[in-house]
Amino acid sequence: MNYKMIMHVVVATMFALTPTTGHGANWLFKNGKSNYQIVVDANASSSEQTAARELQDYIFQISGTRLPITSDAKARSRHIFVGFSPQVAALTGQSEPAADDESFTYRSVGHDLLIWGGSQRGTMYGVFAFLERELGVHWLAPDCTVVPECKSWRLPQLDHSEQPAIDYRYSNYLAVEGVPQWSAHTRENMKWSPVANEYGNLEAYWSAHTMGQFVSTKEFFSTHPEYFCMRDGNRYGGYGQLCLSNPEVLELCKTRLRKVMRENPGYRIYSLSQNDNYLFCQCPKCAAIEEQYGGHSGLIVWFVNQVADALREEFPDKYVGTFAYQYSRKPPVGIVPHENVVIRLCSIECCFAHPLTAGCPQNEEFMSDLRGWAAIAPHLFIWDYIVDYAQYVAPWPNFQVLAPNIRAFRDNKAIGIFEEAQYQSRGAEFEEMKSWTVNQLLWNPEQDTDSLVAIFIDGYYGKAAPRIMDYYRLCQSLVKPDVHFGIYIRENHEIYNEDFLRQAFTLLDEAKQLADSKVISERVERVRMQPLFLHCMRHKDQSRQDGTWDELVSLMRKYNARPREGQSLEDFLK
Numbered sequence: 001m002n003y004k005m006i007m008h009v010v011v012a013t014m015f016a017l018t019p020t021t022g023h024g025a026n027w028l029f030k031n032g033k034s035n036y037q038i039v040v041d042a043n044a045s046s047s048e049q050t051a052a053r054e055l056q057d058y059i060f061q062i063s064g065t066r067l068p069i070t071s072d073a074k075a076r077s078r079h080i081f082v083g084f085s086p087q088v089a090a091l092t093g094q095s096e097p098a099a100d101d102e103s104f105t106y107r108s109v110g111h112d113l114l115i116w117g118g119s120q121r122g123t124m125y126g127v128f129a130f131l132e133r134e135l136g137v138h139w140l141a142p143d144c145t146v147v148p149e150c151k152s153w154r155l156p157q158l159d160h161s162e163q164p165a166i167d168y169r170y171s172n173y174l175a176v177e178g179v180p181q182w183s184a185h186t187r188e189n190m191k192w193s194p195v196a197n198e199y200g201n202l203e204a205y206w207s208a209h210t211m212g213q214f215v216s217t218k219e220f221f222s223t224h225p226e227y228f229c230m231r232d233g234n235r236y237g238g239y240g241q242l243c244l245s246n247p248e249v250l251e252l253c254k255t256r257l258r259k260v261m262r263e264n265p266g267y268r269i270y271s272l273s274q275n276d277n278y279l280f281c282q283c284p285k286c287a288a289i290e291e292q293y294g295g296h297s298g299l300i301v302w303f304v305n306q307v308a309d310a311l312r313e314e315f316p317d318k319y320v321g322t323f324a325y326q327y328s329r330k331p332p333v334g335i336v337p338h339e340n341v342v343i344r345l346c347s348i349e350c351c352f353a354h355p356l357t358a359g360c361p362q363n364e365e366f367m368s369d370l371r372g373w374a375a376i377a378p379h380l381f382i383w384d385y386i387v388d389y390a391q392y393v394a395p396w397p398n399f400q401v402l403a404p405n406i407r408a409f410r411d412n413k414a415i416g417i418f419e420e421a422q423y424q425s426r427g428a429e430f431e432e433m434k435s436w437t438v439n440q441l442l443w444n445p446e447q448d449t450d451s452l453v454a455i456f457i458d459g460y461y462g463k464a465a466p467r468i469m470d471y472y473r474l475c476q477s478l479v480k481p482d483v484h485f486g487i488y489i490r491e492n493h494e495i496y497n498e499d500f501l502r503q504a505f506t507l508l509d510e511a512k513q514l515a516d517s518k519v520i521s522e523r524v525e526r527v528r529m530q531p532l533f534l535h536c537m538r539h540k541d542q543s544r545q546d547g548t549w550d551e552l553v554s555l556m557r558k559y560n561a562r563p564r565e566g567q568s569l570e571d572f573l574k
Helices: 003-017 046-063 086-092 122-133 180-185 247-263 284-292 296-311 361-376 399-411 431-443 449-460 462-476 498-514 518-538 540-546 548-559 569-573
Strands: 027-030 036-039 078-082 104-109 112-117 138-141 144-146 152-154 159-162 168-171 203-206 269-271 319-324 341-346 380-385 414-420
Touching: 027 046, 036 046, 046 078, 046 122, 046 152, 078 086, 086 104, 086 112, 104 122, 112 122, 122 138, 122 159, 122 180, 138 180, 138 431, 138 449, 144 449, 168 431, 247 269, 247 296, 284 296, 296 319, 296 341, 341 361, 361 399, 380 399, 399 414, 399 431, 399 449, 399 462, 414 431, 431 449, 449 462, 462 498, 462 518, 498 518, 518 540, 518 548, 540 548, 548 569
Parallel strands: 036 078, 078 112, 168 414, 203 269, 269 319, 319 341, 341 380, 380 414
Antiparallel strands: 027 152, 104 112, 104 159, 138 144
């Protein structure tokens, strides 16, 4: 059954269950007409006014009925109140939420519908949730919004509230980058850079691996080699870590991070974090601080606390963030991050075949570290990973860990989660579907992942959806209790086999036959790239004989797909 048929069944069922009261029935719209108007205060926030316009627009797309928007609630009409107002206060007895409160409520009171939350984004999220949950609108991808058609819809008794499980939520698939309205519709509220827009803006976490930016070997090594890590008795002039026990390094980081914060005021958190390598300083002073505070992370927290203290007075509402990453992942002993410090814990070493809480032996140490940081960090932010960086295009079945892992982070007091994805090009494995599903789960990880996937596949792949769903299930079946995989697996990993490839090509050939438009055909093509890439990498000589290599090259050029992190398409083809 396709999506529109499902929506008509749902709407018909609601009609059957709602008593008809003749002229007094709460028809939100019926045969192109409506007694309702959208009421939004003249002083409402930009995002609330945007939400009111989009509510008007989508109801029109669904029904052909255009509800007027007004700031006058006295008119003799039925109302949809958008945003907290004196009328909402009088009808509900509620107090006005804080502006940055992203929770929301939509409720029917008599003939009226009330939608309110925090003015920055909460009310807007409430409007989008009403359109999604009650009227079936789904913003699946920047190039695909599902809007069902319905001539008549009666307002039932509603009383629905939500609040985000995670305060700061974002991923960075290139497929959905630079589309702030899609972020707003899927309740993603943070990016690499702040964005001021009519959707309540996007928060941002400034940069990563920044210590080498503040104190670089290019600028200082020739005159101050003591600023940099000691390795095997010598100061290292390459890309290593800083000597954090050096007081001049501390003062440089204070001065330069202060300058960044003054010049870039739109960020919420500013990174003061280790470089991306294991070359920590081995000098006696750094080693002594590490011994005092339980290891590498103790030295980093000791250092970052001092910088954060120096910046607190000038930036009372900002945070200094640092990594718990690789060699610094283990929590310290005898020291805790200060109140304006954010710890950004990274899951890079984990097994992504099994949920963190499922008892997988490869995840036990990470879970211990997660709980340890949760016990001492005032603010814990997670850097997680949702693609295979060794082969962006190939199947990497991790959908089954998304919800339980986010729940594990939430239960350990994470204020934010960044899901690092394919940020370099298009053409990644199920990139739009994973983007949408992840955003849904970051807001509410109690949702069933397969149900979300079913909504996406049905709406995005049209008549080809049944075979794409079969292929999705085939991919997930590759996960076994005794099979583990990380974020750098290749085509010869034990998870893959020839039977999988044979079944995959059969299903996707059938999907291509079912596609009834160029748009759907191209979406199926991008799914076909997954087993095609795997086949060509596993059988390089054969693929040049059977034509699959030429097909892969053609598709990767068409969609400008990078094969793996750090390698361009042209370098791959060479």
